[in-house]
Amino acid sequence: MYDVIIIGAGVSGAAAARELSRYQVKACVLEKEEDVCCGTSKANSAIAHAGYDAANGSLMAKLNVQGNKMMAQLSKDLDFEFIQNGSLVVCTEEENRPGLEALLERGIKNGVEGLRIVEREELVEMEPNISDEAVAALYAPTGGIVCPFNLNIALAENACANGVEFRFNTQVEEIERIQGGYRLKTNQGDVEAKCVVNAAGVFADEIHNMVSEKKITIIPRRGDYCLLDKTAGNHVKRTIFALPGKYGKGILVSPTVHGNLIVGPTAIDIQDKEGTNTTRAGLDEVITKCANTVKNVPLRQVITSFAGLRAHEEGHEFLIGELPDAPGFVDCAGIESPGLTSSPAIGCMVAEIIKGILDLKENPDFVGTRKGILNPETLSMEERNALIKEKPAYGNIICRCEMVTEGEILDAIHRPLGAKSLDGVKRRTRAGMGRCQAGFCSPRTMEILSRELSMDMMEITKSGGKSSFVVGTNKDQI
Amino acid sequence: MKAYDIVIIGGGPAGLAAAVSAKEKGVDSILILERDKELGGILNQCIHNGFGLHTFKEELTGPEYAARFIKQVLDLGIEYKLHTMVMDISHDKVVTAMNREEGMFTIQAKTVILAMGCRERSRGALNIPGYRPAGIYSAGTAQRLVNREGFMPGREVVILGSGDIGLIMARRMTFEGAKVKVVAELMPYSGGLKRNIVQCLDDYGIPLKLSHTVVEIRGKERLTGITIAEVDSKGKPIPGTEEDYDCDTLLLSVGLIPENELSRGAGVEMSPITSGPLVNESLETNIEGVFACGNVLHVHDLVDFVSEEAGAAGRNAAAFVMGERRTSQGREIKLNPIEGVRYTVPSVIHPDQMDDKLTVRFRVGNVYKNCYISVYFDDERISRRKRPVVAPGEMEEIKLEREKLLSYPDLKTITVKIEEA
Numbered sequence: 001m002y003d004v005i006i007i008g009a010g011v012s013g014a015a016a017a018r019e020l021s022r023y024q025v026k027a028c029v030l031e032k033e034e035d036v037c038c039g040t041s042k043a044n045s046a047i048a049h050a051g052y053d054a055a056n057g058s059l060m061a062k063l064n065v066q067g068n069k070m071m072a073q074l075s076k077d078l079d080f081e082f083i084q085n086g087s088l089v090v091c092t093e094e095e096n097r098p099g100l101e102a103l104l105e106r107g108i109k110n111g112v113e114g115l116r117i118v119e120r121e122e123l124v125e126m127e128p129n130i131s132d133e134a135v136a137a138l139y140a141p142t143g144g145i146v147c148p149f150n151l152n153i154a155l156a157e158n159a160c161a162n163g164v165e166f167r168f169n170t171q172v173e174e175i176e177r178i179q180g181g182y183r184l185k186t187n188q189g190d191v192e193a194k195c196v197v198n199a200a201g202v203f204a205d206e207i208h209n210m211v212s213e214k215k216i217t218i219i220p221r222r223g224d225y226c227l228l229d230k231t232a233g234n235h236v237k238r239t240i241f242a243l244p245g246k247y248g249k250g251i252l253v254s255p256t257v258h259g260n261l262i263v264g265p266t267a268i269d270i271q272d273k274e275g276t277n278t279t280r281a282g283l284d285e286v287i288t289k290c291a292n293t294v295k296n297v298p299l300r301q302v303i304t305s306f307a308g309l310r311a312h313e314e315g316h317e318f319l320i321g322e323l324p325d326a327p328g329f330v331d332c333a334g335i336e337s338p339g340l341t342s343s344p345a346i347g348c349m350v351a352e353i354i355k356g357i358l359d360l361k362e363n364p365d366f367v368g369t370r371k372g373i374l375n376p377e378t379l380s381m382e383e384r385n386a387l388i389k390e391k392p393a394y395g396n397i398i399c400r401c402e403m404v405t406e407g408e409i410l411d412a413i414h415r416p417l418g419a420k421s422l423d424g425v426k427r428r429t430r431a432g433m434g435r436c437q438a439g440f441c442s443p444r445t446m447e448i449l450s451r452e453l454s455m456d457m458m459e460i461t462k463s464g465g466k467s468s469f470v471v472g473t474n475k476d477q478i
Numbered sequence: 479m480k481a482y483d484i485v486i487i488g489g490g491p492a493g494l495a496a497a498v499s500a501k502e503k504g505v506d507s508i509l510i511l512e513r514d515k516e517l518g519g520i521l522n523q524c525i526h527n528g529f530g531l532h533t534f535k536e537e538l539t540g541p542e543y544a545a546r547f548i549k550q551v552l553d554l555g556i557e558y559k560l561h562t563m564v565m566d567i568s569h570d571k572v573v574t575a576m577n578r579e580e581g582m583f584t585i586q587a588k589t590v591i592l593a594m595g596c597r598e599r600s601r602g603a604l605n606i607p608g609y610r611p612a613g614i615y616s617a618g619t620a621q622r623l624v625n626r627e628g629f630m631p632g633r634e635v636v637i638l639g640s641g642d643i644g645l646i647m648a649r650r651m652t653f654e655g656a657k658v659k660v661v662a663e664l665m666p667y668s669g670g671l672k673r674n675i676v677q678c679l680d681d682y683g684i685p686l687k688l689s690h691t692v693v694e695i696r697g698k699e700r701l702t703g704i705t706i707a708e709v710d711s712k713g714k715p716i717p718g719t720e721e722d723y724d725c726d727t728l729l730l731s732v733g734l735i736p737e738n739e740l741s742r743g744a745g746v747e748m749s750p751i752t753s754g755p756l757v758n759e760s761l762e763t764n765i766e767g768v769f770a771c772g773n774v775l776h777v778h779d780l781v782d783f784v785s786e787e788a789g790a791a792g793r794n795a796a797a798f799v800m801g802e803r804r805t806s807q808g809r810e811i812k813l814n815p816i817e818g819v820r821y822t823v824p825s826v827i828h829p830d831q832m833d834d835k836l837t838v839r840f841r842v843g844n845v846y847k848n849c850y851i852s853v854y855f856d857d858e859r860i861s862r863r864k865r866p867v868v869a870p871g872e873m874e875e876i877k878l879e880r881e882k883l884l885s886y887p888d889l890k891t892i893t894v895k896i897e898e899a
């Protein structure tokens with residue numbers, strides 16, 4: 001029997017696992033997909049929100065501000081990309097100025113530091129491409145951008161290095177109460193644990209409702225995005241939000257940590273919890289609405305579009321805690337935005353709760369740091385050549401757009417919780433994320449995966465399951 | 479730092495032909511840098527017939543055509559490096575490259591010939607909504623998988639875009655045992671060569687639906703189907719015209735983009751129309767001693783023209799190295815593409831530097847029937863060639879003579895346009 005089972009290897013589950021690994025605990029993460037970071041954590045705005053948005057006094061507000069404050073140090077400890085580029089909430093109608101004031105006040109009450117209102121003149125100086133309609137903005141210098149994949153992956157790898165087990169392709173289908181804990185029935189057999197953490201994202205209501213009489217409902221609220229080429233990445237420096245006004249909630253425009261420009265999201269309530277398909281209407285909304293705050297967004301430079309699902313719970317609040325009618329069962333549900341930002345704090349809170357239940361002792365061997373995949377572009381020419389001499393794979397470029405080497409891909413495959421699919425390689429190294437969208441590198445990456453994992457080419461997938469890339473050999477059916 | 483007179487970026491047909499002509503003109507210090515495992519470029523995966531009709535007066539496959547140039551490069555003892563990615567070209571022609579054996583290294587070049595070819599537009603650039611399952615490939619990626627590696631990307635295929643690669647792949651997938659259900663093309667005309675439509679679609683009964691596009695993509699893991707719809711004259715899907723197709727594969731042949739990241743990095747000025755460098759009569763860019771040819775300059779349909787253009791680039795680079803170039807007297811004639819003519823290569827001419835005969839290549843923006851390709855020297859029409867049909871899918875050309883240009887000492891602009899009969 002495990003001490004703790006965590007359901008879901010998104011950023012919430014991974015953060016909880018990492019924080020729990022500070023203690024002497026036998027823990028296991030169960031994930032229905034083939035890899036970490038396959039749910040909402042891979043498809044979002046990737047903003048480290050400052051924390052002025054959530055209602056005063058809410059758990060969401062508290063964890064957001066805490067998470068934002070923890071992010072800089074965590075990004076150093078765990079070696080993932082985080083840039084505190086600051087954010088601006090732009091007001092384009094004079095009569096909405098009170099809304100801006102209210103946001104400022106809410107932010108101050110939430111404990112957000114450095115907030116101030118900037119007037120048009122200063123705003124234009126900060127962001128020359130700001131809309132001609134912009135009258136003023138709330139400036140939050142603590143707002144930032146983060147690599148959502150590497151945040152999630154780094155937390156999971158660090159948990160794994162500190163002894164947490166991970167099981168992939170393992171879907172929890174039923175939960176039974178047993179003496180001293182729970183039995184989880186999965187497609188890969190039963191597993192038992194004293195405590196269960198429900199970090200199942202948009203499916204957290206289904207997991208919750210397996211053990212509790214007080215039912216909850218999570219509505220997938222889809223957000224569509226367009227991602228633009230790196231040539232557009234300098235269009236704005238900060239993250240530009242729209243103050244909610246006559247156009248509704250508004251579309252954000254932001255650079256990403258890798259230098260692309262992201263534009264989105266929409267907010268469309270849907271039924272299908274796997275409905276991550278973009279729609280024409282959604283993409284059109286993104287394209288038209290982004291002009292409300294930023295002018296001349298070079299939309300011809302779109303390189304891809306995608307959608308993510310917010311785990312929206314009616315009360316719009318994080319539901320984190322042990323269930324009164326299910327002792328040892330800890331919810332981590334309703335983790336919609338700012339869930340990514342809050343994740344470091346969510347992890348601490350969940351670990352605190354479990355520690356209280358199981359009376360955990362510190363893990364003296366805990367190592368709180370992790371090295372990410374080496375990016376040779378950060379090296380000097382001499383260092384790079386020394387590396388290539390030792391490991392010639394670092395001299396072989398596989399992804400021409402992002403200039404990713406074979407060495408990085410080998411590292412991604414062979415490190416703990418390594419990549420098993422093209423998407424796995426892509427999230428870890430960016431191979432295939434550039435302007436040609438893997439047209440060039442996918443056959444090459446497939447060959448590497450096949451060789452390194454001794455898998456047949458037919459077994460190589462985009463993202464596990466039935467997502468194989470090639471289905472046979474020439475003329476095999478004639 | 480090592481130094482070469484001519485460094486050629488890319489060992490495809492353009493790079494090879496440029497190397498051969500430069501060497502034949504008398505330059506010995508030439509280096510070709512190629513990132514792939516062999517010379518020959520995209521031709522290595524074009525195993526179909528139809529190359530070399532102009533150059534060799536016989537029908538060769540892509541690899542056979544490439545082999546003829548590769549043999550010349552070997553016979554002439556021209557140096558080349560494979561598995562070598564060029565990472566950067568500086569404004570002063572320092573080329574940075576990398577491979578497994580030598581690591582990252584720099585070369586000082588006297589001249590650089592850009593011959594990097596082009597890449598395919600991806601699904602993302604089209605912003606087609608829907609899921610993002612496996613089973614969606616650019617046609618060239620599928621071509622590489624099938625022709626070089628022997629793998630079938632799928633069994634039931636829909637192709638979006640009627641560019642030549644898409645047409646060729648419709649036939650190839652059929653040969654290899656797949657069912658190609660339909661080719662949808664956004665424009666009211668095909669972007670490919672007429673002969674490819676006949677030989678690759680018509681001969682196999684594959685329908686081509688013009689003015690159609692993909693409006694939905696289904697399947698969470700692997701593609702299960704798509705929906706196509708007819709589009710109006712602005713390219714917007716017309717509601718009610720949707721048709722569903724079950725398929726496990728969608729091939730995209732929706733355009734090629736010259737691969738000019740390196741050129742931009744060096745400060746080469748680009749044409750917004752071709753996405754390739756702006757060049758003069760010598761195929762030289764705004765940076766002195768940096769030349770461009772082949773698909774990196776503008777997308778070609780026929781490799782014969784690539785070889786011809788690249789031969790000129792190689793000769794001009796050699797002339798530059800050998801100090802043979804007449805210095806420009808400052809007289810510059812602008813080419814002015816209008817009324818149906820989208821661009822010209824070159825875009826300016828220095829008559830004192832041009833060869834006796836100069837080929838100007840261009841594409842038209844629409845299908846024109848029974849029209850004239852007209853050339854004006856300033857306001858005077860000096861030629862008019864009747865054409866039964868011109869189309870965006872086929873590159874056009876005019877020839878200019880040096881003598882003639884010199885006899886117009888005040889000539890400022892040469893206008894090329896389509897005139898309807």
Ligand SMILES: Cc1cc2nc3c(=O)[nH]c(=O)nc-3n(C[C@H](O)[C@H](O)[C@H](O)COP(=O)(O)OP(=O)(O)OC[C@H]3O[C@@H](n4cnc5c(N)ncnc54)[C@H](O)[C@@H]3O)c2cc1C
Binds near residue numbers: 031037038202222308
């Ligand atoms: C459009 C959009 C924009 C956003 N923008 C931001 C932002 O800018 N900043 C920010 O801070 N936050 C943002 N968020 C929110 C943030 O992305 C989420 O809060 C966070 O990623 C949630 O992580 P999670 O681990 O709770 O869920 P997920 O990442 O969805 O992880 C849940 C995991 O559980 C697994 N699972 C589910 N059911 C089972 C089962 N039965 N058995 C086993 N495994 C199971 C899933 O496969 C999945 O991997 C945004 C969200 C969206 C949708």
Ligand SMILES: Cc1cc2nc3c(=O)[nH]c(=O)nc-3n(C[C@H](O)[C@H](O)[C@H](O)COP(=O)(O)OP(=O)(O)OC[C@H]3O[C@@H](n4cnc5c(N)ncnc54)[C@H](O)[C@@H]3O)c2cc1C
Binds near residue numbers: 491513593595
């Ligand atoms: C599918 C297809 C079908 C065709 N069918 C026909 C046909 O039937 N008949 C016909 O006549 N023509 C045909 N063509 C056209 C003809 O093949 C091309 O026009 C020709 O190959 C272009 O030559 P290129 O040298 O400019 O480019 P490429 O052949 O693309 O060569 C460019 C080379 O540069 C290398 N390179 C690029 N960047 C770098 C870098 N940074 N460092 C190092 N090396 C680099 C590439 O690896 C490549 O080898 C076809 C083309 C395609 C794609």
